[in-house]
Amino acid sequence: xxxxxxxxxxxxxxxxxxxxxxxxxxxxxxxxxxxxxxxxxxxxxxxxxxxxxxxxxxxxxxxxxxxxxxxxxxxxxxxxxxxxxxxxxxxxxxxxxxxxxxxxxxxxxxxxxxxxxxxxxxxxxxxxxxxxxxxxxxxxxxxxxxxxxxxxxxxxxxxxxxxxxxxxxxxxxxxxxxxxxxxxxxxxxxxxxxxxxxxxxxxxxxxxxxxxxxxxxxxxxxxxxxxxxxxxxxxxxxxxxxxxxxxxxxxxxxxxxxxxxxxxxxxxxxxxxxxxxxxxxxxxxxxxxxxxxxxxxxxxxxxxxxxxxxxxxxxxxxxxxxx
Numbered sequence: 001x002x003x004x005x006x007x008x009x010x011x012x013x014x015x016x017x018x019x020x021x022x023x024x025x026x027x028x029x030x031x032x033x034x035x036x037x038x039x040x041x042x043x044x045x046x047x048x049x050x051x052x053x054x055x056x057x058x059x060x061x062x063x064x065x066x067x068x069x070x071x072x073x074x075x076x077x078x079x080x081x082x083x084x085x086x087x088x089x090x091x092x093x094x095x096x097x098x099x100x101x102x103x104x105x106x107x108x109x110x111x112x113x114x115x116x117x118x119x120x121x122x123x124x125x126x127x128x129x130x131x132x133x134x135x136x137x138x139x140x141x142x143x144x145x146x147x148x149x150x151x152x153x154x155x156x157x158x159x160x161x162x163x164x165x166x167x168x169x170x171x172x173x174x175x176x177x178x179x180x181x182x183x184x185x186x187x188x189x190x191x192x193x194x195x196x197x198x199x200x201x202x203x204x205x206x207x208x209x210x211x212x213x214x215x216x217x218x219x220x221x222x223x224x225x226x227x228x229x230x231x232x233x234x235x236x237x238x239x240x241x242x243x244x245x246x247x248x249x250x251x252x253x254x255x256x257x258x259x260x261x262x263x264x265x266x267x268x269x270x271x272x273x274x275x276x277x278x279x280x281x282x283x284x285x286x287x288x289x290x291x292x293x294x295x296x297x298x299x300x301x302x303x304x305x306x307x308x309x310x311x312x313x314x315x316x317x318x319x320x321x322x323x
Contacts, residue, residue, distance in 0.1 A: 184196060
């Protein structure tokens with residue numbers, strides 16, 4: 001891709017843990033274990049998978065809240081993994097994050113005006129109180145709130161309103177890339193739709209690029225252009241929305257799609273229902289990490305790890321069944 005804004009190369013994050021109270025042996029949780037993907041300018045790139053697969057860790061690595069164990073993160077062609085504090089401050093203006101829980105991500109001691117203007121002050125983007133107030137009001141109005149909300153505290157708002165405040169805060173620095181970490185999963189369904197429509201509107205108005213992290217495939221289907229499916233720290237399939245939902249090539253993706261609730265849907269023998277629990281990221285299975293839950297698993301799957309390979313136009317999957 002020649003139009004990529006973000007490129008992730010062999011990204012890994014292994015968290016050290018002690019194997020027991022009396023043991024000196026250190027083991028590692030392989031939360032992210034060799035990711036490779038690109039996000040084009042102006043697209044909404046979805047990252048999906050079960051809880052614990054490493055989605056949120058990936059988002060935090062990209063925005064530099066966590067340091068990777070290995071790998072590169074290229075933003076506009078520049079590797080941002082080992083930036084110094086001054087260089088990182090500049091990048092932080094262009095890459096912002098919206099967190100899953102809007103209540104825990106907002107300081108309860110600060111008013112809405114203080115929360116939204118914090119970044120403006122740190123990066124010296126306003127010169128006086130009047131300009132700062134006008135900018136904050138403009139941001140609040142962009143997300144469906146107003147000037148009368150300025151002096152209130154987070155606990156005085158509903159979940160959907162708090163998420164709007166979080167979005168306004170993320171937009172304050174005029175970012176180019178927004179990391180959206182399960183931004184609607186803590187909200188009621190009706191409120192989810194409002195926030196999703198708001199994010200689509202803001203994308204067009206502010207020329208944004210999104211990395212949208214979610215476990216909800218119906219939300220991803222509504223919003224995203226391309227989707228990467230993640231399992232146990234690795235990406236197993238990347239495709240356009242249309243290809244993924246109509247012509248998926250990995251058994252795990254098929255199982256996730258079959259699990260989407262649908263009215264009057266009856267399960268059939270051909271539905272790829274997942275069996276068992278996701279294996280431990282401390283000691284993942286050899287070969288294909290998914291073989292312990294896959295009804296199509298062959299002997300080869302237990303021994304050889306499949307690599308991502310092209311299975312269509314812009315469509316890649318890591319499965320021996322496609323050989």
